[in-house]
Amino acid sequence: MKVGCVKEIKNNEFRVGMTPSNVKSYVNAGHEVLIEKDAGVGSGFSTEEYEKAGAKILDTAKEVWDGCDMMIKVKEPLPEEYAYFRKDLILFTYLHLAADRPLTDAMLSSGIKSVAYETLIERNRSIPLLAPMSQIAGRLSIQEGAKYLEKPFGGSGVLLSGVPGTPKAKVVILGAGTVGTNACKIAVGMGADVTIMDINLERLAYLDDVFGARIQTLYSTDANIEEALSTADLVIGSVLIPGKAAPKLIKREYLKLMKPGSLIVDVAVDQGGCCETTKVTYHDNPTFEVDGVVHYCVGNMPGAVPRTSTIALTNATLKYGLMIASKGLEEACRGYDVLYSGVNTYEGALTCENVALSYNMDYTDPKSLF
Numbered sequence: 001m002k003v004g005c006v007k008e009i010k011n012n013e014f015r016v017g018m019t020p021s022n023v024k025s026y027v028n029a030g031h032e033v034l035i036e037k038d039a040g041v042g043s044g045f046s047t048e049e050y051e052k053a054g055a056k057i058l059d060t061a062k063e064v065w066d067g068c069d070m071m072i073k074v075k076e077p078l079p080e081e082y083a084y085f086r087k088d089l090i091l092f093t094y095l096h097l098a099a100d101r102p103l104t105d106a107m108l109s110s111g112i113k114s115v116a117y118e119t120l121i122e123r124n125r126s127i128p129l130l131a132p133m134s135q136i137a138g139r140l141s142i143q144e145g146a147k148y149l150e151k152p153f154g155g156s157g158v159l160l161s162g163v164p165g166t167p168k169a170k171v172v173i174l175g176a177g178t179v180g181t182n183a184c185k186i187a188v189g190m191g192a193d194v195t196i197m198d199i200n201l202e203r204l205a206y207l208d209d210v211f212g213a214r215i216q217t218l219y220s221t222d223a224n225i226e227e228a229l230s231t232a233d234l235v236i237g238s239v240l241i242p243g244k245a246a247p248k249l250i251k252r253e254y255l256k257l258m259k260p261g262s263l264i265v266d267v268a269v270d271q272g273g274c275c276e277t278t279k280v281t282y283h284d285n286p287t288f289e290v291d292g293v294v295h296y297c298v299g300n301m302p303g304a305v306p307r308t309s310t311i312a313l314t315n316a317t318l319k320y321g322l323m324i325a326s327k328g329l330e331e332a333c334r335g336y337d338v339l340y341s342g343v344n345t346y347e348g349a350l351t352c353e354n355v356a357l358s359y360n361m362d363y364t365d366p367k368s369l370f
C-alpha cells in the first residue's frame, strides 16, 4: 500500500502523523511511504530523517494526498483539505465528526473511508488512541500547575513540595482515570500532599494499592469536594462521563471558600469542564481569574509538548495502521473486528452510531457492508 503523511495545517498544531521510525516499520513491511516536505519539523523530525528511513519526500500536500492509498494524520481535515477526499482513499486520524457537520457532509459525499482514532475501542473497553494524550495532559497538569502557582504567573506563591519546615502544597484531583492517575503520579513525585477523588471505588482501591500512604483517596461527593477545596492550593479537574458533558463538580460558590491565588487546572475543559466558571483558553494566554482563583483551561494541553505527543500518539497508532496497510481496510476489520469501531464513514455511509445520533442521520453498521 502507498501510505501518506502531510504537514498539519491547523493553527498551532505541531504534531505529525508519522515519525521517521514509523516510516521504517512501514517500509520494512513492504509499503511505500510518501511524506510532505517539512511535515515533521514542528515535532523536531527533519525531512532528511524521513528520507533516511526510506520515505519518498514530496513538495506539496496535494501530491501526497493524490498519491497515497491511506493518509495518516493527527487532526481532522480542514475545509481546504476536503477537495482531496475520494472514494478509494482511507483516512486514519482524529476526526471528532460529532462536532463538525461540514466535515461529516464532505466525507459522506466524497465516499472516503475513514477510521477515527477517538472511536476505536479495544475489547477491554479502553480507547488506546486517546489514552496517550490523557497521559500527557495528566502529567502536564501538575507541571503547569506548579508554574502558575508561582507569584509572577499570578499564583499564590506556593512551592509544590515545600521545603523542610514548611507545609507542602495541597493538590486535589477530581477523577482518578487516565488523566487523574498520571497527575497523581507527578504530584506525588514532586512531593505534594495529594488527595484524589472518584465515584469508582475500584479506581480508588487501585490507587491506594499503588501509592499507599503517600496519597489520600476520597469518594467524590459534594461535601468532600467542598471541604477539600477550602484548603487546596492546586485542583485538577479530570472527570469524564463518556459521551456526556463533564459534571459541574466545582460550583461557583465554592470559589469563595478557596484560598486567594489557588489554581484550578480543568483538564476536562474539552467536555465543557467540571467547574462552573470554566471557559476554554489557549496556550498563548492560558489563565484567567474568577473570585481570586486562577483558572487554567487549555483544551489541547498535549500541543505544548509536540515532540513527546507525536511519539506517544504514533506508538499507539502504528500497530493499527500496519494492520490496515497490510490487508486493506475490509480484510483488516474482518481479521481484527475491534477495527470496525473506528470506521466512521465508508463509501458514503455513516458508520459511527454516536455521530449518526448527534445529527439524526441514518446509521449503517460497518459489519453489514464488509
Ligand SMILES: NC(=O)c1ccc[n+]([C@@H]2O[C@H](COP(=O)([O-])OP(=O)(O)OC[C@H]3O[C@@H](n4cnc5c(N)ncnc54)[C@H](O)[C@@H]3O)[C@@H](O)[C@H]2O)c1
Pocket: 131, 133, 134, 135, 137, 174, 175, 176, 177, 178, 179, 180, 197, 198, 199, 200, 203, 220, 238, 239, 240, 241, 246, 247, 249, 266, 267, 268, 269, 270, 271, 298, 299, 300, 301, 302
Ligand atoms: N485538555 C486537554 O488537553 C485534554 C487532554 C486529554 C484528555 N482530556 C480530557 O480529560 C478528561 C479525563 O480523561 P481521562 O482519559 O482521564 O478519562 P477516564 O475515563 O480515564 O477517567 C475519568 C474518571 O472520572 C471519573 N468520574 C466520573 N464522574 C465523576 C465524579 N462525579 N466525581 C469524580 N470522578 C468522576 C470516572 O469514574 C473515571 O475514573 C476527559 O474529558 C478528556 O477528554 C483533556
